[in-house]
Amino acid sequence: MNKEKLRRSLLYVSGSKPGGISQAPFYGSDCIIYDLEDSVPITEKDAARFLIFNTLKKKRPENIEIIVRVNGMDTPFAEQDLEAIVRAKPDIVRFPKIETPEDVKLADEYISKVELEAGIEVGSTRIIAGMETHTGVLNAREIATASKRIVAISIGGEDFTASMKTTRSVEGMEMFYARNAILIAARAAGVQAIDTVFSDINNTEGLIEDTKLIKRLGFDGKYLIHPRQVEPVNNVFTPNKKEIQNAVRILKALEEANKKNLGVVALDGKMIDAPVVDRAKRVIALAEASGVIAGGEI
Amino acid sequence: MAKNSVGRDIPEYIGNRKLIPYMGPFEKEPDSIIKVNKRQSKILPGESKIKSTIKDAIISSGLKDGMTISFHHHFREGDKVIGLVLTIIKELGIKNLRFAPSAVINIKNPSIVDFVKDGTISRIEASGIRGQLGDAVIEGFMDEPVVLRTHGSRPRAIESGELSIDIAFIAASASDDYGNANGFSGPNACGSLGYAMIDAKSAEKVIVITDTLVDFPCVPASISQHEVDYVVVVDEIGDSASIGKGAARVTKNPRDLLIAKNTANVIANCGYFNDGFTFLTGVGATSIACIQFLREKMIEKNIKAGAAIGGIPAAVVKLHEEGLVKVVEAVQCFDAESAKALGQSNTICECDNNVYSNVHNKGNMVNKVDIGILAALEVDTDFNVNILTGSSGEMLGGLGGGPDVAAGAQVSIVTIPLFRGRTPSIVKKVFTLCTPGETVALVVTELGVSINPKHKNYEFLKENLSKSNIKIIPIEDLQQMAEEITGTPKPIECTDKVVAVVEYRDGTVIDVIRQIKK
Numbered sequence: 001m002n003k004e005k006l007r008r009s010l011l012y013v014s015g016s017k018p019g020g021i022s023q024a025p026f027y028g029s030d031c032i033i034y035d036l037e038d039s040v041p042i043t044e045k046d047a048a049r050f051l052i053f054n055t056l057k058k059k060r061p062e063n064i065e066i067i068v069r070v071n072g073m074d075t076p077f078a079e080q081d082l083e084a085i086v087r088a089k090p091d092i093v094r095f096p097k098i099e100t101p102e103d104v105k106l107a108d109e110y111i112s113k114v115e116l117e118a119g120i121e122v123g124s125t126r127i128i129a130g131m132e133t134h135t136g137v138l139n140a141r142e143i144a145t146a147s148k149r150i151v152a153i154s155i156g157g158e159d160f161t162a163s164m165k166t167t168r169s170v171e172g173m174e175m176f177y178a179r180n181a182i183l184i185a186a187r188a189a190g191v192q193a194i195d196t197v198f199s200d201i202n203n204t205e206g207l208i209e210d211t212k213l214i215k216r217l218g219f220d221g222k223y224l225i226h227p228r229q230v231e232p233v234n235n236v237f238t239p240n241k242k243e244i245q246n247a248v249r250i251l252k253a254l255e256e257a258n259k260k261n262l263g264v265v266a267l268d269g270k271m272i273d274a275p276v277v278d279r280a281k282r283v284i285a286l287a288e289a290s291g292v293i294a295g296g297e298i
Numbered sequence: 299m300a301k302n303s304v305g306r307d308i309p310e311y312i313g314n315r316k317l318i319p320y321m322g323p324f325e326k327e328p329d330s331i332i333k334v335n336k337r338q339s340k341i342l343p344g345e346s347k348i349k350s351t352i353k354d355a356i357i358s359s360g361l362k363d364g365m366t367i368s369f370h371h372h373f374r375e376g377d378k379v380i381g382l383v384l385t386i387i388k389e390l391g392i393k394n395l396r397f398a399p400s401a402v403i404n405i406k407n408p409s410i411v412d413f414v415k416d417g418t419i420s421r422i423e424a425s426g427i428r429g430q431l432g433d434a435v436i437e438g439f440m441d442e443p444v445v446l447r448t449h450g451s452r453p454r455a456i457e458s459g460e461l462s463i464d465i466a467f468i469a470a471s472a473s474d475d476y477g478n479a480n481g482f483s484g485p486n487a488c489g490s491l492g493y494a495m496i497d498a499k500s501a502e503k504v505i506v507i508t509d510t511l512v513d514f515p516c517v518p519a520s521i522s523q524h525e526v527d528y529v530v531v532v533d534e535i536g537d538s539a540s541i542g543k544g545a546a547r548v549t550k551n552p553r554d555l556l557i558a559k560n561t562a563n564v565i566a567n568c569g570y571f572n573d574g575f576t577f578l579t580g581v582g583a584t585s586i587a588c589i590q591f592l593r594e595k596m597i598e599k600n601i602k603a604g605a606a607i608g609g610i611p612a613a614v615v616k617l618h619e620e621g622l623v624k625v626v627e628a629v630q631c632f633d634a635e636s637a638k639a640l641g642q643s644n645t646i647c648e649c650d651n652n653v654y655s656n657v658h659n660k661g662n663m664v665n666k667v668d669i670g671i672l673a674a675l676e677v678d679t680d681f682n683v684n685i686l687t688g689s690s691g692e693m694l695g696g697l698g699g700g701p702d703v704a705a706g707a708q709v710s711i712v713t714i715p716l717f718r719g720r721t722p723s724i725v726k727k728v729f730t731l732c733t734p735g736e737t738v739a740l741v742v743t744e745l746g747v748s749i750n751p752k753h754k755n756y757e758f759l760k761e762n763l764s765k766s767n768i769k770i771i772p773i774e775d776l777q778q779m780a781e782e783i784t785g786t787p788k789p790i791e792c793t794d795k796v797v798a799v800v801e802y803r804d805g806t807v808i809d810v811i812r813q814i815k816k
Contacts, residue, residue, distance in 0.1 A: 019719070022783045023553055026744040059782065227552035291767055 006030050006289045007152065007192060007221040008237040009230050010067065014039035015048030025061035027227040028234060030289070033067040036081050037096055045077055049084045056088035066090045067128065072097040073107055082107075086114040086125055092151060094128040097159070099135045101146035108147040123149060128194065132156035133163040137178045144189035153189075154223065155182045157196030168199075170206045172213065183218050192220040201226040211236040238290035239283045247283035250276060304682065304734050306809045312443055312796060318806045323705045323737050326804035328658035333459030334500035339527065347529045348475050352507065353386050355528040356465070359503040361392055365464035368501060369399040370494035371425075372469075372481060372630050376540030379469040379507050381408045382532065388418045396421040398461055400452060400493035400651070401696050404429030414440060423461055425449060426686060426696020427798075435797050436693050438813035444798040446686065449629070450655030450662065450702035451803045453496040457658070460805060466501035468494045468521060469535040473508040477526025478519035482640040482648075484510030486536050489631025489640045490610075491520040495650040498525040509535045518641070520648055542633035549583035553744050557713050558584045560768070561671060561742045562591030566599065568709050568740075569762035570668040574604035574624075578664070578703055581609050581632050582673030584713040589613040596622050607663050608654065608699060610646075615639040618646060627663060629654040629699075655702040657803045664699070664706030672700045672738075674714045676728045679773050681735030681750045683712055684728035686800065689721035691790040691814045697732055702803050704737040708755060711740045721787050722780035724773065729790060731809040732800060741773060748773035791815040 011029035013020045015036045024032045034055070040048045052068060060066065068090045071077035074097065085093065095107055107127065115122045127149040131137050137160065144153050155178055161168045168174065179195065186193035195214040198207045211222055211233050222233050239247070250272055257265040265272040287293045299307050302319035309317060318326070341347070349355040361367070367387075369380050380399065385408060387395070397419040402410060410431045413419045423445040427435055435444050447455055455461040470479035471487045481491040486509055498504050498521045505528045506521060515523075549555065561584070565571055577592075579585040590613060596602065603623045606614045610628040612635035617623045627649040631637040639646055654663045664670070675694055676684035683704070688694040704710040712733075714723050724743070739753040746769035749759050763770060792812035802808040 022717070023744070026556060027552065228550075228555065 005065065006285060007065070007194065008286070008289070009224055009233045010194060010221055011224045011227065011230060012039065012069070012197075015052045016040045016044040018051060021051065021055055022059075024227070025064055027230045029064070029224065029230045030221065031065040031067050032061065033069050033094060033223070034090075035069045036077070036085075037069050037071050045071070045080075049081060053084050053088045056090060065092065067092040067094050069094040069096060073103050079110065082110050082114055086111055086120070087118045089120060090125070092126045092128055094130060096130045096156065097132050097136070098129040098143055099131070099133060100139050101142040104129055104143055104146035104150070108149055111149070125149065126151045128152045128154060130154045130156050131182060132159035134160070137181050140182050140185035141188060144185045144191055150189070150191050152192035152194050152220070153182055153186050154194035155179055155196050158199070160196075170203070170210070172210060179214065179217055179219070187218070193218065195219045195222045197223045197225050198229065199225065201228060204228070204232055208232050208236060234290060237286055238292055239287050243283050244287050244293060247280035247287075250280040251284065302806070302808065304731055304808060306731055308807045308810060309796060312799060317799065320734070320802045320806040320808040323734060323802075326806050328454075329458040332457045333462070334457060335462045335464065335502045336500055337502050346475065347477055347526065349528045349530050352383055352530050352532065353390065355505045355530045356383070356386060356390065358528060359465045359505060361387065361465050363393045364395070366396040366398050366462060368463045368466045368497045370468060370491065370497065371399055371401040371403050372488040372491060372493065372541070373536035374403050374541050376488075376537035377403055377405060377469070378534055378536045379467065379532075381405050383467050383507075384408065384410070384413050384418060388413060388416060393417045394420040396423065398423045398463060400449070401425040401698070402427045402431055406430065411439075423447065424696070425452070425698055426693070428693050428695060432693025436687075436691060436811065436814055438793070438795050438797055440797070443796045443810070445801060446697055446798055447801050448655070448697045448701045448803045449493070449651055449699040450657055450664065451801055451805060452493075453652035453656040454658045454803070455805060456496055456500050457652075457656075458805065463497055463501035465503045465505065466494070466497035468498060468504060468506050470506050470508045470521060471535065472510045472512050472516055473506050473529055474512055474514040474516040474523075475529055476514055476523040477504070477506050477521065477529050478514070478516040478523045479506045479508060479526070480516065480518060480520040480641070482637060483512065483516070484508070486510070486534060487538055487634070487637040487640075488536060488541060489637030490628040490648045492629035492649050492651045492654060494521065496652045498522070503527045505530060507532055507535060509533060538634035538637055541631065541637060549587050551583070553715055554584045555587055556744045557715060557742060558587035559591050560744070560747065561588045561711055561713050562595055563766070563768055564711060564740060564742055564747055564763065565592060565669050566595040567763055567766035567768060568669070568759055570708055571595070571599070571601060573601050575601070575668045576605045576607060576666055577603055578606070578608040578667045578670040578707070579611070579614065580671055580673055580698070580700070580703075581611070582713065585671045585673060586611050586613055586632075588671055588713070589617065593617055593620075593622060605666075607649070607667055608703070610636045612636050612639075615646065618643070627654070655699050655706075655803070657702065657705070662702075662706065664702050667703060667707040668709065670703040670707035670710045672703060672710060672712050672733070674700075674712045674723070676723055676725050677712055677714055677738075677741050677773075678725050678728045678735070679777050681712075681738040681741065681752070681773065682728050682731045683733035683735070683738060684730045685732045687730040687811065689718070689787065691729060691792070697800070701733040701737070704733045705803065709739045709759065710737060711742055712738055713742050716743050716745055716776060716780040717784045720784050722777070722784045724777040724780045726777060730800060730811055734802070734808065741776070743776055745769070745776065745779065746771035748776055
């Protein structure tokens with residue numbers, strides 16, 4: 001499991017809708033999140049758990065990262081969810097409403113117990129920790145480092161703004177601090193940062209603007225609630241021609257410098273340092289994932 | 299029992315009629331003599347064609363037991379004439395009629411089933427019979443099997459004498475007192491009268507029914523006075539707003555949109571997407587959505603279409619307004635907007651269905667189509683298409699012009715999801731074979747595209763599509779994937795009773811539908 005894997009678009013699909021589950025792999029999202037939490041009524045939690053377990057065991061989509069959102073650790077469903085889901089070996093379990101590092105530690109312990117019982121390599125199930133309140137955001141730094149399983153942390157917009165006694169706007173100013181707090185915590189911990197959903201599925205323009213904003217801030221990707229949102233979000237994260245050309249030049253310069261055993265890499269008279277190289281590699285990875293350039297073309 | 303060239307068992311006779319098994323898309327020779335039912339008449343100067351009621355018109359027409367009556371389906375679910383006319387025929391006590399509309403639309407009040415039950419109608423010949431009537435037919439309700447014809451086959455059958463119309467009822471949104479009529483003037487426009495033109499030209503008697511009587515002469519006239527016997531004025535012939543109901547709809551379904559997008563991508567890369575190309579989109583939700591994506595490709599590559607042909611939705615009219623389509627040839631209009639647009643521009647033309655799709659005329663429009671997009675209920679691994687029956691064998695669709703377009707177009711594209719609900723749409727063998735696989739070039743699904751190795755343009759399409767980023771998958775793989783998701787459906791069990799004969803466009807029999815065993 002690569003912490004730097006592309007996670008531009010993470011598409012939610014309700015665990016209680018078999019039709020949606022079977023269709024989800026067709027829309028081009030980087031990840032699918034089978035949901036056991038908000039989209040599943042209490043009376044259908046059992047059935048959804050069973051459906052997701054069977055989907056993962058018998059008809060797991062290929063070449064796509066599979067995440068399961070379980071119910072919060074503060075609910076009676078969380079243990080049952082983990083008991084079933086971890087055995088089905090999703091790539092990641094995504095936890096909602098994480099407020100403290102202890103929440104993560106508890107989740108980690110429980111996952112380890114199930115892994116051990118099921119004969120699964122302990123530590124192989126990764127975690128995305130979702131923060132949805134002011135307390136969670138304030139503890140983001142400790143949460144991000146609370147378990148080695150964590151590959152990403154994220155912000156949940158609706159609950160966060162409710163906890164702040166406000167509502168979400170299209171512009172998202174009320175989220176500005178929280179988004180940055182999550183980002184800084186993620187970067188400090190060396191994990192990814194995933195942004196909240198954009199709720200109005202009919203407002204594609206709004207979604208694009210929101211995605212441009214979070215991309216500019218530095219987020220790695222975004223949760224999506226409808227297949228129609230996949231393409232616009234992937235497009236925003238797709239580098240433009242100029243960015244790709246620049247990245248190619250940087251990587252070629254690096255290759256040349258390595259061939260000549262040069263300690264310092266320079267391009268157009270400027271020194272290229274490690275962050276610049278990392279950024280160039282990410283641009284190429286994004287371009288490849290988007291199909292703009294084919295693998296090995298550089 | 300004989301096997302036709304696509305492997306279906308076809309009875310040798312149904313009643314006294316000898317069936318000719320399908321032999322191939324262009325094997326059957328046309329009949330040498332045209333046998334239309336037209337009669338000469340003598341209308342003296344000053345005589346009026348106006349009849350005060352439909353009843354008067356029917357009595358004057360000489361309609362008798364056992365005759366054939368026809369209608370057009372341009373109003374689709376907004377039609378108010380068919381029910382009105384049948385009710386009056388019933389009141390007159392006329393029985394055992396052959397009901398031969400261009401298509402049976404789903405009229406609920408009154409229901410066509412009631413007219414079959416009481417013996418007013420004893421035979422049906424149409425393009426499709428969905429809804430309540432379809433259910434009744436599939437349950438073996440009628441003694442005579444229904445004859446299902448493609449849009450192109452209907453004018454062919456009329457001219458060959460197979461379908462001889464005695465009285466044609468034509469709903470027109472505007473008419474003068476002498477029967478010059480069209481479908482695009484007046485408050486209740488249905489647009490093109492493309493399917494009614496052959497009826498007007500060939501029926502023994504023609505009755506125009508309108509709700510908008512205009513001063514003589516009604517111009518432009520789609521139906522000409524010299525073909526019309528009587529004109530009747532009624533309160534309302536139909537509801538334009540309901541034309542788009544049923545099959546013609548705009549979709550927000552993400553899977554339909556994905557298939558539509560894949561289709562536009564295929565069109566842009568198939569090798570026929572050149573300046574002046576001609577296309578046809580049909581009425582399915584995916585087809586209509588595809589027009590939006592096609593528009594983007596046309597703008598991006600600066601390509602303009604020479605013509606859009608066939609049934610026309612508002613989206614095609616918009617392309618025309620934007621200068622992206624030079625000429626529109628409308629055999630029908632799929633919504634109120636396109637119906638209204640018909641009279642607005644001399645490059646949005648009304649097209650006679652005989653010209654559009656008759657395989658045995660001197661050159662039909664579908665032969666000039668570069669890219670045709672077709673909807674389907676099922677496709678099998680031989681690329682055969684079912685557009686009539688659903689997963690339980692129920693009647694869901696009509697043959698429409700799909701088989702005609704598939705045969706004529708350079709590239710015929712079937713758009714279909716891998717599965718619907720819990721049943722696969724890509725199957726090993728379609729339940730009802732409507733369009734032969736050899737005429738289908740491509741199948742486009744949400745997962746990828748299959749090219750038909752037996753299609754005439756296979757090599758060309760394969761070469762062009764291979765250069766793009768389109769995912770090409772063998773159809774057997776698509777079928778397997780569909781079945782992996784849905785499981786294998788239990789085969790539908792049938793009795794030996796034939797309830798419908800599915801004719802190919804040349805009049806040969808491509809399949810029959812048997813009564814479903816309960």
